[in-house]
Every structure is written in structure tokens, then in C-alpha cells.
Amino acid sequence: MSGINYSISSLPWGEIQQVFLDMDGTLLDLHFDNYFWLEYVPQQYAKKRNLPLDKAKAEFMEMCRQVEGTLDWYCLDYWTDTLGLDIPRLKKEIAHLIAEHPDVIPFLQALRSSGRKAILVTNAHHNSLHLKLRHTRIGDHLDAVYSAHSLKLPKEDPAFWKVLQQHHPYDPAHTLLIDDSLPVLNAAQQYGMVHLLGVAKPDTKQARKPAADYPLVESFQSLLQSLSNFEHQARVFHH
Template sequence: MKADCPHSALWQATDTVLLDMDGTLLDLAFDNRFWLERVPARYAELQGLAFDQALAQLKARMAAVSGQLQWYCLDYWSQTLGFDLEAMKRAHQQEIRYLPGVRDYLGHLKQSGRHVAIATNAHPDVLRIKLAQTGLGELVDATHSAHDLGAAKEQAAFWQALERRVGFHPERTLFVDDSLPVLASARDHGIAHLRAIARPASDQPPRPIDDFPAVEALPDLGPVPLRD
């Protein structure tokens, strides 16, 4: 993983903390099962396909809109695939979980006096389900969905709209995400402090990351001092 500056220096230089949700705060294992197992299984059933055929078709459709808002849009996929994905999410919402140590760490982070907000590509319906299931909204100051801002986090327009809405100063902002393309987009916008999550899913080992300073999990950023 890319070398990183001491966490104490990072916190001294940070007023605003922007956090991805899935794979940073919440265990990506839930979404991996949903998109790589449950959705293709249902599509295979409806289309009379073998599971592997359905998965290959789904992956090809997703690749065609990668990095765009449609990739993250439940309405788009429900219309495209022919079944209700929101209902499927709700049916399995009890499996939505925090990554280890994150809930307590968020409590310390919010108490530090910094502005803490979620910046997610998740569809608003998914965001509502996950906030209701986890109580995550009580641990942050605000939540921002890319769908409300009109562009995915991979796109420059997202960061321009988010800065207008939040009023953060890029040079005093920390952004944490498990997606390297998203981190690259944030870097292009000028956000000074970036951290990658190396282990977004609890059932998978950490990934090697060279392009950005990385931690295995959010609590590895260490103790959060009170804002000066």
C-alpha cells in the first residue's frame, strides 16, 4: 500500500470528513451477494438461463454503464431486468451490517467537532433502507446521494455539486472510499486528503493498493483529536 502521512497530521489538517457508505462504513459483502448471486439467480429464473449465463449477461450490461449514474440506479435495473430490486433489497435488509469497529469510530469522529457526511452513489431508496436498518444517519451530520446531485462520484460534476451544497474547503477535507476511480475523481477536484479502504468486504482479504494512501478499515485512521 502507498505510504501515508502520520494520522495525527492528517487530523490537524482536516475540518470536513466525507465518507463513502458501502465498503467504507457498511460491509460490502451484502452488496456483493446481492449483485453477484441474488440478482443473477432471479434473472436466470425469469429468462430460463443457466446461472453463469445470467451472470455474464448482467456483468456485460453493468460494464456498459460503469461509472455512470445508471450503474447505481435501482429504477434503471428494475426496468432493465424486469423485476423489483428494491423489494429484493428489503427482503434481505437484515443482512446489512457495519464493517468491524466502524460504528464506535463514527461516534468518536462526530464528537471531534468536524463536519462528517456520507457521500454515496447509492440510490436514495437503498440509502433509506440502509439508514433505517443501521441507524447510520444518527452518527453523521448529513448524507448526500449522487442521484440527488445529478452525477456519479466518478464524474467531476458530482464534486462540483457537492462542494456547492456542503461548502467544504478541498484543502481541509478528508475523503475515504473503497473505489479507486472515485478517489481519482476526488483527487482531480482538489480534495487534499484521500484514503482508500483496503478491505471493503469482511469475507475477503485486504487488497493491495498502490495509487492512494490506504488503511484496512476506517478505525485504522487512529484516534481523532478534537478540532482546534
């Protein structure tokens, strides 16, 4: 358990100098990835191997289980080799499904206007990362982007957060991490990060996540409101 008892509306913005933001399921709707990996890839694999779809899905899910939580799980080169499919090309075929969550851009703008840094920290493979930056506007509103593939560790490993420190010095006590993955939040907390938020609906087409060990972001509108209220009160106080 995280022991964090604040709500989104009472986030301690005064203690937060920068925000680490996950991409898939946090800034971007996870519907693209869920549809791609759970439906589109198994369909293509079934065609290639001449298998019934349910058998193709079962085989693919077993392959996924074997590498879950590792860098290979996120690596498009690994899946291209393993499945014999051109995964980057398949992603481009359904790139029209890539979308930001509502109010992400206004939140990022407000965050940077407040003097805080917005840092993308993702497990996404470079190929996937570049595709998504091309198809959305998030890249225009970030101060830096870090991929786990460059750091050679997945975010689920507490050592990742230490290695990130060497590339991007940060104070864990003054950094907010927003991520839809519970194992990632747990790893960051193990490293010493204090301000941690999950995401209530990573995939807009699926049900809300049940209450978790960390406060959940219901919408970026609520985060934006929380930051705006804090900034307004700070201005009133200083005047």
C-alpha cells in the same frame, strides 16, 4: 499517483475540518452488495428468463459493463426496468446481510465529539440508501447525507465534487474523503481534494485489496486511535 505519504497513524487531523464518508464498502460491509449483485440478482434473472445460471450471469455482467461508472449503474429504477425484476423488493429479502464495518459507530461519535463534521456522500440510489439507514445505526451519527442521484452526477466524475460544493460548501484542502473506489478518489483528487484514504477490505468476506495510490484504512479502530491520539496531544499542548 496521489503523492500522499502519511500513514493512518499520522493523519494531519489539525488540517481536517470535516470528513466525507462513502457508504457501501466504506462505512458498510460490501458483502451485502457483492452477494446481491453477483449472486442473488443473477439467480432471480435466471429464474425469470428460464436461463442456466452461468448464462444469466454472463448476460447481466455485460449489461453492467455498458453502464459502469454512470448513474444508471447505481440506479435501482434502471435495473428494475432493464431486468424486469423488482430490485427494491429483492434487496429487502436479504436485508439481514446489511452490516456496518466494525468500530464505525465509535469512530463517527469520536469524529463529531472532536468538532468535525461527518458527511455521507454516496452513489447509492435513494431506495437503497433509505433501506441501509433503516437497517444500521449510521444515520444517527451523521451531520448530512448527499446522494449522487440528487446531484445528477456520479462521484467518479470530477464535476460531482464541484456540484457538491454548491449544496455543501467545503474547503477541499481541509476535507478528508474516505472511499473504497479508486476512480472516486482520483476524481476527488482531480478536483483538488488533498486528504484521501482508500479502504483495505471493503468486503469482509474477500481478500484485502493490494496496496494502492492512496493510504488504505485497515480498520476504523486504527482511524479512531489516530484521532484519539491527536486529540489527546492537542489537549496536552493547550494545557
